[in-house]
Amino acid sequence: MLFEIIIGSAMIVVTTLIQGVFTMVGVEYMRDYVDRHHEPALIWSTLRLSVFVLWLFLATILEVWSWALLYLFIDAFQSIETAVYFSTVTFTTLGFGDIVLGEEWRLLSSFEAANGLLMFGWSTALIFVGVQWTYENRAQHRKKHSQRH
Template sequence: MIIPLLLGIGLIITTLITQALFLEFGQSILQRFGNQILGKGGWTRKATILSLTILWMLAALSIAIAIWAIAFFVVGAFQTFEESLYFALVSFTTLGFGDVILEYQWRLMAGIIAANGLLLLGLNTAVLIDVMARMRDGDMQTYNDNE
């Protein structure tokens, strides 16, 4: 029981750090090059900002899911990487179909990955709301003010 728990905690820390680095890097790009990349005003600029933000967050979430899938595969929880990736995806999103399940010694990690998914999805929701508020309130000028 202790090994899956420690591994799960380590994976949560790893994915949180990965997510934080992605978010920090994305924000630094907007602060530094926002106006040059995105131009000025208009609905196309807002749509571009929103689309790029969502794609950037999906990339970070995909990496987090891949980290879990690699861990499941390395410890031998599943025979194929595809099965590991599928389980990681449905568990991370808390969907959990139940068609693929972990063996007894690894079952604690199913709850841990679901909790990790909730944390990261919540963090991404907060970031998306912040970006939308900045677009509404200042048309992204606050990204270029070197907060």
């Protein structure tokens, strides 16, 4: 059990680092874009926000695959497809239960589920901030545009 706790904790550190890197790169991109483009067109604002969401989704994919690779490494599953499927279902807290870890590793699935819950919350908060920045940037543009006329 102690070994599972150590491995689960290490994976939480790994996925938090992945999420942190994707967060900082994404946030810097959003801020730099807003600073450089003072008159955003609706289509470009929409595309920028969509790229930001997809960027955060890429972080999620990497996090899921990190867990899947762990399961292969510890021999919990024999195929990459099964490991990725189980990891995706667990990380999203969907938990179908059609594939489960053996008793010696089952504690890891609870670590992954808790990890996924936190990472999705983090991404959701960032998406909300991205929408807010986009809205505020467009509102400032409209205000400046209306003051000129």
